[in-house]
Amino acid sequence: MKRLVGKTYCYDEFITTEEQRELRHYILSLQDFMGHAKSNGYKPEYDILVRQSTSTTYLEKYGITVHPLLIDIRNRIIKLEELYEPIIHDPRLGDWVGMTDEDAFVEPHTDLTTDEYSDYNIRRYNVIVSMPNEGGQPIYDDEILDVGERALWMCEASLVKHASVINQGSRMRLNISYGFYVPKSLYNVN
Numbered sequence: 554m555k556r557l558v559g560k561t562y563c564y565d566e567f568i569t570t571e572e573q574r575e576l577r578h579y580i581l582s583l584q585d586f587m588g589h590a591k592s593n594g595y596k597p598e599y600d601i602l603v604r605q606s607t608s609t610t611y612l613e614k615y616g617i618t619v620h621p622l623l624i625d626i627r628n629r630i631i632k633l634e635e636l637y638e639p640i641i642h643d644p645r646l647g648d649w650v651g652m653t654d655e656d657a658f659v660e661p662h663t664d665l666t667t668d669e670y671s672d673y674n675i676r677r678y679n680v681i682v683s684m685p686n687e688g689g690q691p692i693y694d695d696e697i698l699d700v701g702e703r704a705l706w707m708c709e710a711s712l713v714k715h716a717s718v719i720n721q722g723s724r725m726r727l728n729i730s731y732g733f734y735v736p737k738s739l740y741n742v743n
Protein backbone atom coordinates (compact mmCIF):
# COMPACT_ATOMS: atom_id res chain seq x y z
CA MET A 554 0.00 0.00 0.00
CA LYS A 555 2.96 2.33 0.67
CA ARG A 556 4.38 3.72 -2.56
CA LEU A 557 7.33 5.99 -3.29
CA VAL A 558 6.31 9.08 -5.24
CA GLY A 559 8.78 11.82 -6.22
CA LYS A 560 10.94 12.57 -3.18
CA THR A 561 8.31 11.37 -0.74
CA TYR A 562 5.81 8.52 -0.31
CA CYS A 563 2.11 7.95 -0.18
CA TYR A 564 -0.43 5.35 0.81
CA ASP A 565 -3.05 4.74 -1.87
CA GLU A 566 -6.65 4.08 -0.78
CA PHE A 567 -5.82 5.27 2.73
CA ILE A 568 -9.48 6.12 3.28
CA THR A 569 -12.47 4.16 1.94
CA THR A 570 -15.01 5.59 -0.51
CA GLU A 571 -17.55 5.71 2.35
CA GLU A 572 -15.14 7.75 4.47
CA GLN A 573 -14.41 9.96 1.49
CA ARG A 574 -18.12 10.71 1.07
CA GLU A 575 -18.57 11.44 4.77
CA LEU A 576 -15.53 13.76 4.82
CA ARG A 577 -16.69 15.58 1.67
CA HIS A 578 -19.98 16.45 3.35
CA TYR A 579 -18.22 17.43 6.54
CA ILE A 580 -15.66 19.72 4.88
CA LEU A 581 -18.33 21.39 2.76
CA SER A 582 -20.43 21.93 5.91
CA LEU A 583 -17.56 23.92 7.46
CA GLN A 584 -17.52 26.60 4.77
CA ASP A 585 -19.01 29.23 7.10
CA PHE A 586 -16.11 28.74 9.50
CA MET A 587 -13.44 28.96 6.84
CA GLY A 588 -11.36 31.98 6.05
CA HIS A 589 -9.86 32.87 2.72
CA ALA A 590 -6.31 31.56 2.64
CA LYS A 591 -3.97 34.54 2.76
CA SER A 592 -0.74 32.72 3.43
CA ASN A 593 1.47 30.85 1.00
CA GLY A 594 2.26 33.66 -1.41
CA TYR A 595 -1.00 35.59 -1.22
CA LYS A 596 -1.75 38.27 -3.82
CA PRO A 597 -4.92 40.42 -3.82
CA GLU A 598 -5.92 39.08 -7.25
CA TYR A 599 -6.37 35.65 -5.66
CA ASP A 600 -9.37 36.98 -3.71
CA ILE A 601 -11.65 35.97 -6.57
CA LEU A 602 -10.50 32.38 -6.21
CA VAL A 603 -12.05 30.03 -3.68
CA ARG A 604 -9.13 29.11 -1.40
CA GLN A 605 -10.53 28.46 2.01
CA SER A 606 -9.41 26.63 5.08
CA THR A 607 -9.95 26.21 8.79
CA SER A 608 -8.16 24.25 11.47
CA THR A 609 -9.14 21.90 14.26
CA THR A 610 -7.57 24.31 16.78
CA TYR A 611 -9.90 27.07 15.54
CA LEU A 612 -12.97 24.80 15.50
CA GLU A 613 -12.28 23.60 19.04
CA LYS A 614 -11.76 27.17 20.25
CA TYR A 615 -15.24 28.10 19.03
CA GLY A 616 -16.88 24.96 20.36
CA ILE A 617 -17.48 23.35 16.98
CA THR A 618 -17.31 19.59 17.12
CA VAL A 619 -14.48 18.04 15.15
CA HIS A 620 -15.86 15.03 13.26
CA PRO A 621 -14.87 11.79 15.02
CA LEU A 622 -13.81 10.35 11.66
CA LEU A 623 -11.24 13.12 11.25
CA ILE A 624 -9.79 12.21 14.65
CA ASP A 625 -9.98 8.48 13.88
CA ILE A 626 -7.94 9.01 10.72
CA ARG A 627 -5.42 11.11 12.69
CA ASN A 628 -4.99 8.20 15.09
CA ARG A 629 -4.46 5.81 12.19
CA ILE A 630 -1.70 8.07 10.85
CA ILE A 631 -0.04 8.36 14.28
CA LYS A 632 0.04 4.57 14.60
CA LEU A 633 1.16 3.89 11.03
CA GLU A 634 3.93 6.51 11.06
CA GLU A 635 4.84 6.10 14.74
CA LEU A 636 4.34 9.78 15.53
CA TYR A 637 4.95 9.51 19.26
CA GLU A 638 6.93 11.66 21.73
CA PRO A 639 9.12 13.58 21.16
CA ILE A 640 7.10 14.19 17.98
CA ILE A 641 4.09 16.32 18.87
CA HIS A 642 0.77 17.16 17.24
CA ASP A 643 0.89 20.67 15.67
CA PRO A 644 0.23 22.93 18.70
CA ARG A 645 -0.74 25.96 16.57
CA LEU A 646 -3.14 24.70 13.90
CA GLY A 647 -3.63 21.08 14.76
CA ASP A 648 -5.00 19.68 11.54
CA TRP A 649 -6.44 21.87 8.84
CA VAL A 650 -9.14 21.24 6.25
CA GLY A 651 -9.17 23.12 3.01
CA MET A 652 -11.20 23.57 -0.12
CA THR A 653 -10.09 25.15 -3.36
CA ASP A 654 -12.21 25.65 -6.45
CA GLU A 655 -11.65 26.21 -10.15
CA ASP A 656 -8.42 28.04 -11.12
CA ALA A 657 -7.13 28.03 -7.55
CA PHE A 658 -3.79 26.59 -6.54
CA VAL A 659 -1.22 26.54 -3.76
CA GLU A 660 1.73 28.85 -4.34
CA PRO A 661 5.21 27.36 -3.82
CA HIS A 662 6.18 27.81 -0.18
CA THR A 663 7.61 26.17 2.90
CA ASP A 664 6.03 26.30 6.37
CA LEU A 665 8.03 27.37 9.38
CA THR A 666 7.31 27.17 13.07
CA THR A 667 7.14 30.17 15.37
CA ASP A 668 10.33 30.97 17.33
CA GLU A 669 9.04 29.10 20.35
CA TYR A 670 9.20 25.85 18.35
CA SER A 671 12.32 26.63 16.35
CA ASP A 672 13.78 23.23 17.29
CA TYR A 673 11.09 21.52 15.23
CA ASN A 674 10.26 20.96 11.57
CA ILE A 675 6.62 20.88 10.49
CA ARG A 676 5.64 17.63 8.83
CA ARG A 677 2.18 17.30 7.33
CA TYR A 678 0.27 14.20 6.27
CA ASN A 679 -2.26 15.14 3.64
CA VAL A 680 -5.40 13.16 2.89
CA ILE A 681 -6.82 13.97 -0.53
CA VAL A 682 -10.57 13.87 -0.06
CA SER A 683 -11.39 15.07 -3.56
CA MET A 684 -9.56 16.29 -6.61
CA PRO A 685 -10.69 18.66 -9.35
CA ASN A 686 -11.60 17.31 -12.78
CA GLU A 687 -8.03 18.08 -13.82
CA GLY A 688 -5.01 19.47 -12.02
CA GLY A 689 -4.81 19.79 -8.25
CA GLN A 690 -1.87 17.41 -7.84
CA PRO A 691 0.72 18.32 -5.21
CA ILE A 692 4.05 19.71 -6.42
CA TYR A 693 6.90 18.69 -4.14
CA ASP A 694 10.41 19.97 -4.75
CA ASP A 695 9.28 21.02 -8.26
CA GLU A 696 7.98 17.55 -9.13
CA ILE A 697 4.30 16.84 -9.77
CA LEU A 698 3.23 13.94 -7.56
CA ASP A 699 1.08 11.20 -9.02
CA VAL A 700 -1.35 10.90 -6.12
CA GLY A 701 -5.11 10.82 -6.31
CA GLU A 702 -8.28 10.82 -4.24
CA ARG A 703 -8.28 8.87 -0.96
CA ALA A 704 -4.46 8.83 -0.83
CA LEU A 705 -2.33 9.97 2.08
CA TRP A 706 0.99 11.62 1.23
CA MET A 707 3.76 12.90 3.43
CA CYS A 708 5.07 16.47 3.20
CA GLU A 709 8.18 17.73 4.97
CA ALA A 710 6.61 21.16 4.97
CA SER A 711 9.50 23.07 6.57
CA LEU A 712 12.22 21.45 4.50
CA VAL A 713 10.77 20.97 1.02
CA LYS A 714 9.08 23.58 -1.17
CA HIS A 715 5.55 22.52 -2.02
CA ALA A 716 2.67 23.82 -4.13
CA SER A 717 -0.16 22.48 -6.29
CA VAL A 718 -1.11 22.35 -9.96
CA ILE A 719 -3.87 24.82 -10.93
CA ASN A 720 -7.34 23.28 -10.52
CA GLN A 721 -9.42 22.80 -13.62
CA GLY A 722 -13.13 22.13 -13.68
CA SER A 723 -15.83 22.68 -11.12
CA ARG A 724 -15.13 19.73 -8.81
CA MET A 725 -13.65 21.02 -5.56
CA ARG A 726 -10.22 20.08 -4.33
CA LEU A 727 -10.74 19.06 -0.70
CA ASN A 728 -7.86 18.22 1.57
CA ILE A 729 -7.19 17.38 5.20
CA SER A 730 -3.70 18.18 6.39
CA TYR A 731 -2.63 16.50 9.61
CA GLY A 732 0.12 18.42 11.33
CA PHE A 733 3.05 17.25 13.41
CA TYR A 734 6.14 18.95 14.79
CA VAL A 735 9.22 16.75 14.51
CA PRO A 736 12.34 17.69 16.53
CA LYS A 737 15.16 18.69 14.19
CA SER A 738 17.48 16.43 16.20
CA LEU A 739 15.64 13.38 14.82
CA TYR A 740 16.82 14.25 11.30
CA ASN A 741 20.46 13.90 12.23
CA VAL A 742 20.33 10.27 13.26
CA ASN A 743 20.29 7.32 10.88
Ligand SMILES: [Fe+2]
Pocket residue numbers: 662663664710715
Ligand atom coordinates in the same frame (compact mmCIF):
# COMPACT_ATOMS: atom_id res chain seq x y z
FE1 LIG B 1 2.33 24.22 3.24
